[in-house]
Amino acid sequence: MELETVKPTETQLRARRNRSVAIALALGAFVLVVYVVSIVRLGPAVIERSF
Amino acid sequence: MAGGRSQTEKNFLRMAFVEKTALEDSSAGMSEATAGDFFALLKPRVMSLVVFTAFVGLMAAPVAVNPFIAITAILSIAIGAGASGALNMWYDADIDRLMKRTVGRPVPSGRVKPGEALAFGLVLSVLSVMTLGVFVDWLAASLLAFTIFFYAVVYTMWLKRSTPQNIVIGGAAGAFPPIIGWATATGSVSLEPIVLFLIIFLWTPPHFWALALFKADEYGRAGIPMMPNVAGIASTRRQIFAYSVVVALVGVLPWVLGYVGMGYGVVAAALGAGFVFYAWQVLRMADADPVMRPAKMLFAYSLLYLFAVFAAYLADKVIERALAMPGV
Numbered sequence: 422m423e424l425e426t427v428k429p430t431e432t433q434l435r436a437r438r439n440r441s442v443a444i445a446l447a448l449g450a451f452v453l454v455v456y457v458v459s460i461v462r463l464g465p466a467v468i469e470r471s472f
Numbered sequence: 473m474a475g476g477r478s479q480t481e482k483n484f485l486r487m488a489f490v491e492k493t494a495l496e497d498s499s500a501g502m503s504e505a506t507a508g509d510f511f512a513l514l515k516p517r518v519m520s521l522v523v524f525t526a527f528v529g530l531m532a533a534p535v536a537v538n539p540f541i542a543i544t545a546i547l548s549i550a551i552g553a554g555a556s557g558a559l560n561m562w563y564d565a566d567i568d569r570l571m572k573r574t575v576g577r578p579v580p581s582g583r584v585k586p587g588e589a590l591a592f593g594l595v596l597s598v599l600s601v602m603t604l605g606v607f608v609d610w611l612a613a614s615l616l617a618f619t620i621f622f623y624a625v626v627y628t629m630w631l632k633r634s635t636p637q638n639i640v641i642g643g644a645a646g647a648f649p650p651i652i653g654w655a656t657a658t659g660s661v662s663l664e665p666i667v668l669f670l671i672i673f674l675w676t677p678p679h680f681w682a683l684a685l686f687k688a689d690e691y692g693r694a695g696i697p698m699m700p701n702v703a704g705i706a707s708t709r710r711q712i713f714a715y716s717v718v719v720a721l722v723g724v725l726p727w728v729l730g731y732v733g734m735g736y737g738v739v740a741a742a743l744g745a746g747f748v749f750y751a752w753q754v755l756r757m758a759d760a761d762p763v764m765r766p767a768k769m770l771f772a773y774s775l776l777y778l779f780a781v782f783a784a785y786l787a788d789k790v791i792e793r794a795l796a797m798p799g800v
Contacts, residue, residue, distance in 0.1 A: 433502040443507030454544055458607045461540045 503588065509578040513561055513589055514554025514596075521778065522553040522649045525672060528782045529653025529665050532731070532789050537657045545608045545656040549649060552600035552616045556645070558593030559624035562586055564632075567694040573687060593624070604656070612655040619648040633695070636702040643676030644669075664731050668785070670722050675778055678715045678751060681708050682771040685754070686764040705759045712770070716751030720744025723781055732788040739784040743777050750774075 429437070526549045530542055537545075561568065561579050565586055568574035578584035584592075597620050605613030627642030635641075647669045654665035684691055684698040685708060691698040700708045723744045727737030750773045753766035 427501065429502045432504050436504045436506050437502065439506045439508075440503075440510075443510070454547070454603075454607075457540050458544050461538050462607065 503585065505578065505584045505588065509583045510588075510592060512578050513558040513584065513592060514551075515557030515560075516554075518557060518646070519550050519554050522646070523550045524779065525668070525782055526550075526649035526653035528786045528789075529650030529668060530657050531653075531786055532650075532664060532668070533654045533657035535657045541608055542656070545604060545612065545653070548600045548604035548608070548613075549616060549652055549656075551596050552604070552620055553649070555593045555596035555600060556620040556623040558589050558596065559620075560628045562589035562593060563624070563628050565589075567633075567696060570694040571687075571690040573690060597624075608656050609659050611659055611661070612652050615648060615652045615655055615661075619645050619652065622648075634697070636697050636699045638697070639680040640677050643673050643680075646676060647672035663729070664726070667722070667725050667729065667731070668782075670725070671719065671781060672778065674715060674719045674722055675774065678712045678719065678747075679771065679774040679778075681712050681715075682754065682767045682774065684708070685712075685767040686771075709755050709757060713748075713751045713755040716747050716770075719777075720748050723747075726785065732785060733792065735791075736784045736788040740781055743780050743784075746773060747777050 523546055527546055530537065530545065561577055564574075565577075565579040568577050569580040574580065579586055579589050597617075601613050601617045601620070604616055623642070623645035627638065627645055631638040631642050650668035650672070651661055651665040654668075655661055681699050684700050685705060688698070688700045688705070692701045699711065703711075720741075721744070723740040724737055726732045727734065727740065750766065750770040754770050757764065757766045
């Protein structure tokens with residue numbers, strides 16, 4: 422028996438792709454902010470810390 | 473089994489029916505919302521004002537801030553303000569549906585589901601406050617958290633539907649950004665950003681009541697107790713004029729207190745005179761005026777006023793700093 426699944430419409434697929442790209446860009450920007458601010462806040466100490 | 477279906481068969485059919493119903497229910501399907509719809513939830517036009525006034529607060533502070541830290545702070549404040557806008561649109565979807573001005577918003581138009589707007593607002597609220605706290609300053613982050621709470625809970629959920637003083641008290645939420653900007657730079661709050669807070673706080677009633685005058689029908693239909701719908705048009709016109717005079721006076725206060733130079737004082741006085749002039753036109757407007765052009769003019773001018781006053785403040789600070797540089 423073939424399993425009945427939800428079949429997204431063309432509009433839904435396009436919207437999902439649009440959202441996915443936006444989420445990827447937002448996450449990328451957030452990673453960049455965390456990276457740059459870490460360097461600015463810690464400066465050279467970022468590699469001089471004793472673990 | 474003779475004489476009908478077994479219990480197992482009945483249960484299977486019942487489950488199949490439930491699943492079919494779920495599949496046919498469009499609200500349970502995949503979302504058709506685009507990134508643009510979610511961006512609209514952040515109220516970008518309000519956000520631009522928040523970004524600008526917070527930036528002026530940050531630049532007015534007598535402490536130099538690393539540009540990357542400043543960008544992070546402004547970004548966090550902008551996202552926090554946007555998050556409170558999303559929470560507002562989630563809660564107000566029922567009344568937004570009744571007004572022409574707001575019916576096209578993502579939730580009432582059905583493009584974004586209420587649950588999505590709520591989750592979006594909550595996630596961004598936490599993210600913006602945590603980012604500001606961890607990377608910039610915890611006092612600023614606390615003020616941002618309070619601002620989001622004040623706008624989403626105190627104003628949207630409580631005041632907006634219960635009192636004509638809704639935008640008077642709720643205006644505090646929109647007035648906080650310069651204080652947050654100042655706190656990101658200094659880690660403290662002093663009288664100077666409080667004066668900037670006062671300018672926005674006192675500017676809010678004449679700005680929104682001018683809108684409420686020519687949108688009174690819509691607000692009435694939605695059952696929102698705006699001042700013209702509760703106290704009447706004549707009383708609102710008088711209150712607008714009174715607040716406008718106070719805004720014009722408070723606008724020059726930073727110069728009187730010596731925070732900025734005479735250049736700012738002259739610009740703020742001229743802009744304030746314009747504000748009082750347009751408010752005077754509103755005061756003279758007939759109650760039965762069907763077009764309410766003076767109210768529309770005041771609404772447009774009030775936006776220009778706030779941007780111009782803060783731009784003049786910023787320019788004064790930048791020029792003062794440039795002249796103080798060695799060799800100038």
